[in-house]
């Protein structure tokens with residue numbers, strides 16, 4: 001088998017301490033690995049990349065049971081609860097006896113480069129010891145796959161049994177399949193198309209501008225002062241509307257006022273009470289601000305804007321037409337951000353007759369998270385049968 005190693009293994013080193021290594025033997029506990037310098041697709045360079053990752057289950061002697069799970073925009077490597085107290089974001093799908101059965105598979109999840117959950121990102125120290133901030137280079141999802149391939153080398157995994165992801169995680173999975181076809185047996189691409197569309201880029205730009213125009217942003221060098229929380233919260237509101245369907249928002253909130261507030265009764269504009277849906281979006285914004293870095297939000301949103309599996313490969317069809325990978329494609333029926341027809345177009349570009357599985361949900365894009373049981377049933381009778 002050809003291993004498309006991204007750089008010599010000798011430059012990659014695992015820097016986990018003894019204690020971290022012992023902790024890493026427990027499932028769902030974060031570990032880190034240094035995978036060396038990374039020349040980036042768009043021309044920049046990261047001198048020494050750290051990846052945070054978690055694992056569940058046991059790697060088979062032939063390393064043939066390894067599954068890589070890729071998180072979405074604001075996700076982390078904590079896919080499943082494992083031996084920890086913290087719930088995972090795909091607990092319904094990953095765990096003992098689940099569709100991705102950790103009694104059978106060795107599951108790995110990696111925090112993407114550019115993120116803020118343990119891997120090298122804008123809030124990490126640059127070589128001068130100060131946070132990267134505005135100096136953090138532009139990264140693409142392809143760069144992320146290259147870095148992750150080095151981690152796979154360190155873990156002794158020459159080929160994944162499967163790479164699975166939803167939303168931005170699906171785009172990352174697709175990048176793995178296109179960039180390292182010999183290293184991926186099966187690939188599940190959920191709630192994402194082959195490339196970002198004009199509307200997805202437009203919505204993303206509104207989000208990044210919301211952050212950039214917050215006075216606290218200071219061109220991204222805000223780590224010695226207040227964070228651009230208002231901008232990040234506004235970005236999340238814009239995004240969250242696109243993650244939920246019109247029908248779900250209407251059924252849940254309609255025109256109801258938030259309890260104790262009156263949207264029509266105010267003596268001044270600034271005092272107007274909120275509709276329930278406004279309060280809900282405020283809450284989603286506040287929650288994200290507590291757990292996510294604004295620069296990472298921009299870096300990853302712009303990486304997702306650049307998503308195009310056909311870039312530099314002669315287009316989407318040429319990138320995938322002769323792929324040896326077995327693909328699974330799924331779309332959420334009510335997704336208004338990553339439309340099911342975009343998943344259909346992806347499937348049409350893949351070799352063979354690839355069915356687009358429909359996740360029945362009224363919720364919208366976030367259905368790939370909320371309908372984990374349904375997705376598990378679909379994966380359990382296809383890729384993971």
Ligand SMILES: CC(=O)SCCNC(=O)CCNC(=O)[C@H](O)C(C)(C)COP(=O)(O)OP(=O)(O)OC[C@H]1O[C@@H](n2cnc3c(N)ncnc32)[C@H](O)[C@@H]1OP(=O)(O)O
Nearest residue numbers: 071072073074075076089258276277279280283366369370
């Ligand atoms: C694949 C990935 O990597 S993604 C990683 C994980 N991502 C996330 O966790 C993203 C953030 N979370 C989400 O997007 C969603 O919570 C999901 C998709 C995970 C789950 O969706 P749902 O269960 O439908 O939750 P929903 O979006 O409705 O949010 C419920 C919250 O809104 C709050 N809420 C509901 N109505 C109102 C209101 N009128 N005013 C204020 N808050 C409200 C609830 O109290 C609840 O708060 P809590 O989350 O702090 O407990």
Ligand SMILES: N[C@@H](CCO)C(=O)O
Nearest residue numbers: 072073074075167168
């Ligand atoms: N709720 C998901 C949606 C993006 O796919 C996230 O925040 O990552």
